[in-house]
Amino acid sequence: MSKNINVALIGNPNTGKTSVFNQLTGLKQKVGNYPGITVEKKEGICKLPRGVKAHILDLPGTYSLNTTSLDESVVVELLLNKNDKDFPDVAVVISDVENLKRNLFVFTQIKDLKIPTILVINMSDRMPKKGITLDISLLEEKLNTKIALVSTRKGTGIERIRELIADYKNLSVRPNVDTTVIAPEYFERLRQTFPNEDLYKLWLVITQDVNFMPIEKKEVKDTSSFATKTKAELKRLQQKETILRYQFINGVLKETYKVDRNAAKGFRATVDKVLTHKVFGYLIFLVILLTIFQAIYDWSSYPMDFIDEQFAAASNWIKATLPPGVFTNLIAEGILAGIGGIVIFIPQIAFLFLFIALLEESGYMSRVVFLMDRIMRPFGLSGKSVVPLISGTACAIPAVMATRNIENWKERLITILVTPFVTCSARLPVYLIIIALVIPEGRIIGLSYQALTLTLLYLIGFGAAIGSAMILNKVLKIKSRSFFMVEMPSYKFPLLKNVAYTVVEKTKSFVYGAGKIILAISIVLWFLGSNGYSSNFKNADKIISERIETEGLTGYNTTSIKNELNEYETYLKDSLDQLNTATLKDSLKQRELTLFEKARKQEIAGFKLENSYIGYLGKAIEPAVAPLGYDWKIGIAVLTSFAAREVFVGTLATIYSVGNDEEDTIKHRMASEINPVSKKPLFNLASGISLLLFYAFAMQCMSTLAIVKRETNSWRWPMAQLVIMSVFAYIVALIAYQVLK
């Protein structure tokens, strides 16, 4: 029988647990969620000596088994539930050699649950520099365990972990600390009431939600012979337990762990002095932020242009290669147009996740939290809100999840509620295309108007987040008693492998998540746009051709053809020296015919679209969006982008390309759209600004709403976000258009 050994990796945050996981599993890992909650679940398979395999579960970082957060309760729930399919055959506790004392705390707790436990002491490469010496064999004896001395940075010791896991049956399960001494009489009564249960396990069940809201408590009911204690009493006992455990750990380390004090200190202190300095600290933070934004706009434009071209080429290729028909149209016009809209901003998302991963891995993020905490507090936020607000520029979904380490519920809730205002990368394609259309290309003191507009939109996003936080802080009456604490890990050069994993994983899940929605919407849109039931739709060819014969092309097309011909004439005259009047006339005539034919086709396609299903739907909502300066096509795009903002560009691309044979950029097509009322270009300064502001404020992202629901455990908050933000966006966009038009 070849049953996999279940292994759980447990350890304090910042001990390199994830590095160990990566090195044990290599690329054979999968990231998902625990059912019902958004705690990330990472698992993988590891090959062991003698052909055995291990299923490795990377549990969230935890300082102890006394739960004070959702992440930690995942660990405790698993360790207390023998029937869980992931219940570990062996626990591997990862520790950092520099913080061994503190890291051993959770180790002793797990050991006392009588689970076979291996101790991994990581970062052994730092020992000589820090003047640390260890007596491993004595330590193994004192802790009743086996130890692997590991350096994930150097890649040493991993083999030893594998061997120890394979040999897990030889591990001692003798506990280290006898917790019952903190209240002998209490534990004796507990033993009598539940004679078949493990005492320490019972103790953890009893205390598990003393510090935290209940999740799914396995309750220990009061009985006549046994009454649980009050919360204050339990807390006092937990304090006693903590002291007891440290007494044990100190005793063990006294004989086995030596530090040469003179070798310590140094680097961290010097760097901290600069990075948390009251002037330089903020300056450095600002420079880092600016670098990130620069990277996103400047550096990522090259891969983005490349992707754009590839998709246009692919669409052409399909149309040219596959036999013409409904299926080919569906792929070229529906699916590819939609997918292109999301794939194009993989570079930007990847850059953002890259920077955030670098800041987290290096230990810098904690310093930002430290610098910003007091400044954020008047707005009802915490220093830890800075991380979600910055991650929000990538995507609100991981940002909302990143609020989980904010201890104070009110601060956390406010952070969750305001984060969607931050300009996420999904707004970027919308912003970029509209800015390109309506903002002139000029420069002021070396800065382009277009870049300035974009910066302004980011500032508006942050401003809206901070402003609404301030209001929420006044309005929300939530009493929350909790305390703020952030660990300041030592500085480390980020492990490129870890960073790469993070970037790939996060980008992948983002693209797949959004991609599914976009794909579905594109197909539906394509169908609705290329089908219709009215006679107008069916006879579009005839109706328009007849109209053009009697009335000619629309005014706009007539003028634009005239303009283009004039340009062409000048061009011909400039480029050819000896001009033959007859040739000139010929080529002009030729050109006019092509242009005329193109315009005719466009008008037919437009007429068809107007009379398709989607056209009717759009017309129905037009009265609502007309005061904002939009036509029904933008209305449809705005409507579909309530699923996800980035759908906007994809929707317009699909709507415009339906029935349109010409390969043209989406920007070009948008520029030639005409407002049905004013007969002027549809995208002008007024309607453009109105659209930009609408997207800046509206809550258009189903996935975010779903995450907020899960994180707040109620529909109340996401619904409030949806309604309040969208109504606000509508009003602002309305005012902007009416003032500017």
Place this chain on the structure above:
Amino acid sequence: MVTTVAHLKRGERGIIKEFTKGMLPIKLLELGCLPGNELELIQIAPLKDPLYINVNGSHIAIRRSVALQIELDLIEDKATL
């Protein structure tokens, strides 16, 4: 001299006294903020809050309100550092 963490100057150290005022959060205790352990104030953020401390080898930042609850015996000599 008895003082609290909130009253320390940068670089000053002290030994944590028995807890008398109420309960400290359990998280702090787990990180080694226990009576008898040494605590050093490393950095104070602008606006005097939060405080960056090293206690028992744990480098953490806490808010002033919590720091006020941790009583210390100040270590007078400042030779080390």
